Amino acid sequence: MSILPRIADFADELTAIRHDLHAHPELGFEETRTAAIVAAQLRAYGVDEVHEGIGGTGVVGLIHGKGRGNRRIGLRADMDALPIEEASGVPYASKNPGRMHACGHDGHTTMLLGAARYLAETRDFDGTAIVVFQPAEEGLGGARAMLADGLFERFPCDEIYGLHNDPTAEPGRATVTPGPAMAGAHFFDITVRGTGSHAAMPHQSRDPIVIAAALVGQIQTIVSRNAPPIEALVVSVTRLHAGSAYNVVPATATLAGTIRYFDDAVSGMAAERLRTLCAGLATAYGVEIEVDIRNIFDVLMNDPDLSAEFAAAAAEIVGEGNVTLGGEPVTGSEDFADMLKTVPGAYIRVGHAGSVPLHNPAFVLDDGILPVGASVMARLVERRLPLGR
Numbered sequence: 001m002s003i004l005p006r007i008a009d010f011a012d013e014l015t016a017i018r019h020d021l022h023a024h025p026e027l028g029f030e031e032t033r034t035a036a037i038v039a040a041q042l043r044a045y046g047v048d049e050v051h052e053g054i055g056g057t058g059v060v061g062l063i064h065g066k067g068r069g070n071r072r073i074g075l076r077a078d079m080d081a082l083p084i085e086e087a088s089g090v091p092y093a094s095k096n097p098g099r100m101h102a103c104g105h106d107g108h109t110t111m112l113l114g115a116a117r118y119l120a121e122t123r124d125f126d127g128t129a130i131v132v133f134q135p136a137e138e139g140l141g142g143a144r145a146m147l148a149d150g151l152f153e154r155f156p157c158d159e160i161y162g163l164h165n166d167p168t169a170e171p172g173r174a175t176v177t178p179g180p181a182m183a184g185a186h187f188f189d190i191t192v193r194g195t196g197s198h199a200a201m202p203h204q205s206r207d208p209i210v211i212a213a214a215l216v217g218q219i220q221t222i223v224s225r226n227a228p229p230i231e232a233l234v235v236s237v238t239r240l241h242a243g244s245a246y247n248v249v250p251a252t253a254t255l256a257g258t259i260r261y262f263d264d265a266v267s268g269m270a271a272e273r274l275r276t277l278c279a280g281l282a283t284a285y286g287v288e289i290e291v292d293i294r295n296i297f298d299v300l301m302n303d304p305d306l307s308a309e310f311a312a313a314a315a316e317i318v319g320e321g322n323v324t325l326g327g328e329p330v331t332g333s334e335d336f337a338d339m340l341k342t343v344p345g346a347y348i349r350v351g352h353a354g355s356v357p358l359h360n361p362a363f364v365l366d367d368g369i370l371p372v373g374a375s376v377m378a379r380l381v382e383r384r385l386p387l388g389r
Helices: 005-009 011-023 032-044 105-122 142-148 208-219 221-226 264-285 304-318 336-340 369-384
Strands: 049-054 058-064 067-078 126-134 159-166 174-176 179-182 184-193 233-242 252-261 288-297 300-302 323-325 345-351
Touching: 005 011, 005 105, 005 369, 011 032, 011 105, 011 369, 032 049, 032 058, 032 105, 032 126, 058 105, 058 142, 067 105, 067 336, 067 369, 105 126, 105 159, 105 369, 126 142, 142 336, 159 304, 159 336, 159 369, 174 304, 184 208, 184 264, 208 221, 208 233, 208 252, 208 264, 221 233, 221 264, 233 264, 252 264, 264 288, 300 304, 300 336, 300 345, 304 323, 304 345, 304 369, 336 345, 345 369
Parallel strands: 067 126, 067 159, 159 345, 174 323
Antiparallel strands: 049 058, 058 126, 174 345, 179 300, 184 252, 184 288, 233 252
């Protein structure tokens, strides 16, 4: 491991920042405290320009290198937390009930702050580094909000890169998957509108619970009986709500879930089958079933050449033997995909100590990853914007 010496010098300060952010998590588009801390730190580091309120609560900083070339490299981190009650037991656990940094975005923010501090101090590159702190990554459309607010028109980038922690990988193990690397995702909401009755007289009802339960079973056939076996597709029902009393058949039931995919044609088929199943059950049971399917994440596409560049930068920090250029795509989703549809770039996963998966109430981010991630991003800028000697 070859963490950049200057970043190693202030690693303890990065840990303190991360613990503070972790103790005060904020949900998407509510990251006012987090954004204020980010902006204040960037100004304290001597970042040349700091812009706030981009796409709601986003922050963008510009750092000019010693050479005044025209190329511009973007580095992006997400800032939002999840609506989860923390159960990690760490002394800096969330002080905000029902909110937790269970995906490590506090760490991503801190790593990018570390990279920004190093780059602002050394400026050993030719061009401009643009650090992008994005709100609302967890399914709320933060990347799209920043893009709609003119992110790349106001702060043009030739390339852009992102990073995510990976508790399932060995510490210091980095992986970049060229091409399709993370799944696209639709979210869906279904409302079954039946007829309520006394629970002792169910024949007077059109029971939405029975219909919803049948629908859950039918939804499982979308993948097993419609998708080609070699095509990756996931359809999951993640929520089913109905009723409020022991002796009442309710009038409505609601379901929600997600479709994950790597091919637009496959996702279109899944969405159409979902609508068809709902329409069929509505006819069969004589009820109304409403379906709302929304695209939330696009497929994350890593540029093959820039994936290799990101892997090479990581290799200088964690060692060539600890970097994988390739690997299987993952069915998790990431709205950095929207930025990569506009500007070429790549997304890397970096392992850290820990055995609890992401989005778990007991998840703990290993602070040892902070100087690693900061060093990888900083070194990437120096490689992509080399300063003439």
